Amino acid sequence: MSEHIRLTATEIGSLWSSYMTESASIPMLKYFLAKVEDSEIKSIIKLTLTTSQNHLMELETIFKREDFPIPIGFSLEDVNLNAPRLFSDTYFLYFIRSLSKAGIASNGAAISAAAREDIRKLYNKYLTDAVAIEDATKQLLLNKGIFVRPPHLPTPKEPELIKNENFLKGWLGERRPLTAEEITHIYMNYTNNIHGKSLLLGFAQTSQIEKVRKHFLRGVELSKSILSALQTLLEESNLPAPMTWDAEVTDVTVPVFSDKLMMFQTNTITAISLANIGGSIALSFRRDIAAKYSKQLANVGLYAEDGAELMIHNGWLELPPISANRKNLIK
Structure with missing residues (x-):
């Protein structure tokens, strides 16, 4: 069975990095939850916090099963929940979206690097979780009218090829x-x-x-x-x-x-x-x-x-x- 196969260096590296990231996120998310006023943003923070806590417990279980020392990471000692508000509710939302985007990238990379079936399934789940949080956060930003949309481009009439190397230039003269x-x-x-x-x-x-x-x-x-x-x-x-x-x-x-x-x-x-x-x-x-x-x-x-x-x-x-x-x- 895959559970009896030793973890590879890439699998250990992914698990260790995931633990550190989730461990560092939880104190910040708990602070956000203690300060947030907007009920919709509060729901997103709760979802993200619960997800991170579940991930951390799953990662600890794997480390124990593999006889691998659990990283020190971070705890509630690293946050003062009674401190005044440092960031706005809107920034909480932006922070969580940045966190989930990073999760999509790192969990996707972990899937492709993993060989063991249980680790692949774990990161497939983590990727799904990150996509869900990113999507929920983006939708709320759109609903509130504060999502930053990239600009639109004119639609070309037909495909065409690059005709000369001026396409690559940009130092002198007119830039494309x-x-x-x-x-x-x-x-x-x-x-x-x-x-x-x-x-x-x-x-x-x-x-x-x-x-x-x-x-x-x-x-x-x-x-x-x-x-x-x-x-x-x-x-x-x-x-x-x-x-x-x-x-x-x-x-x-x-x-x-x-x-x-x-x-x-x-x-x-x-x-x-x-x-x-x-x-x-x-x-x-x-x-x-x-x-x-x-x-x-x-x-x-x-x-x-x-x-x-x-x-x-x-x-x-x-x-x-x-x-x-x-x-x-x-x-």
């Missing part, structure tokens, strides 16, 4: 309009940075450690520079840029989340940003766009590295499953 795929990725990176910038603003206001607070502020400035570059690309093609969410962050300075939890969430969205930018480079034909993304990739990569070092310095970075060190074993 953006393709649908390029717009898709610009909007994706733009909205993700709006989300990240607002999250980091809230974190910076409530962090109790100076170096950590400076790291969050550095992330805010990095997001601003990325947003500026992407907005320029949209404006050159006479396309609107999505609205920002800074108004969804209150002026609260009372500690809400532990610095450890805030740093984990920051490192998570930074990793997502790196993956998104890498995919955007591959699907952007204009050379100037690819160059902008390459610069962003380098800057975000350095930010990610500094974030990991900060976590290590404070004793917050949990060691993921790693392969055996054969050199040390031989010695």
Whole structure:
């Protein structure tokens, strides 16, 4: 039976990452639930929280069955449920949609990487859960009239081929309009940075450690520079840029989340940003766009590295499953 087959490295890696993500989400979702006022948004938060709690229990069961140590993760010690409201109800909804979108990507990747039948079934269920939450969140955003729709494009009269390599140019002279795929990725990176910038603003206001607070502020400035570059690309093609969410962050300075939890969430969205930018480079034909993304990739990569070092310095970075060190074993 598949349950008696040892877990592969990719399966262990997926399970460990899932546990850490769900563990870090639960304290934040419980805080959202304690502060939310809108009844419809409250229902979405309850659904997401229950789903994460169920996932965490399932993952713990697998770890115990496999005699694999359960990760430390996070707990209610990482949140102050009595702290004042840091984010608006609308931001709670945006956060959950970003969480579910990340879940769709990570659970889909876990399915394709898994060999054992029980793990494939587990991640198939998790993918279904993430899709359901993303769809419910999106529908509520649409119902409230606050969903950010990408722009429309004119319908071509007929298919046609690219006639010369000017299609790839973008440094000098007249630049061609953006393709649908390029717009898709610009909007994706733009909205993700709006989300990240607002999250980091809230974190910076409530962090109790100076170096950590400076790291969050550095992330805010990095997001601003990325947003500026992407907005320029949209404006050159006479396309609107999505609205920002800074108004969804209150002026609260009372500690809400532990610095450890805030740093984990920051490192998570930074990793997502790196993956998104890498995919955007591959699907952007204009050379100037690819160059902008390459610069962003380098800057975000350095930010990610500094974030990991900060976590290590404070004793917050949990060691993921790693392969055996054969050199040390031989010695």
